[in-house]
Amino acid sequence: TLGDLRRRIEPRLRQRAAMVDLAIDWPATGAWDEVSIELDPLAAEQILFNLVDNACKYAAPDCRERRIEIRVSATEKELE
Numbered sequence: 001t002l003g004d005l006r007r008r009i010e011p012r013l014r015q016r017a018a019m020v021d022l023a024i025d026w027p028a029t030g031a032w033d034e035v036s037i038e039l040d041p042l043a044a045e046q047i048l049f050n051l052v053d054n055a056c057k058y059a060a061p062d063c064r065e066r067r068i069e070i071r072v073s074a075t076e077k078e079l080e
Contacts, residue, residue, distance in 0.1 A: 001078075002072065003033030009045045013052045013070075020060040023067040024052070035074050 006026070014024050048070075055068050073080040 001033060002035045002037065002074070005044055006033065008041065009048050012045075012049060013068075016049065016052055016056055017068055020056045021066055021079060022056060022063075023068045025067045027071065035079075037079060039068055 009024065017024050052068060057074070071080075
């Protein structure tokens with residue numbers, strides 16, 4: 001489920017963001033947490049980590065709000 005993926009990767013994302021004084025703003029758990037998807041969890045974790053890592057490297061020095069927003073939107077056929 002998306003909730004399982006979140007629980008696996010969230011500590012690592014928060015740790016990386018904290019290194020440059022950023023917070024991770026992830027929506028509270030909700031119905032989307034129970035959405036089941038078929039994917040390679042290690043690949044998904046690496047993609048999410050790379051996105052947060054890039055934000056830490058390239059956006060952190062100039063951002064006013066010290067946070068990274070992660071938003072999830074799911075439909076029957078798509079996940080954003």
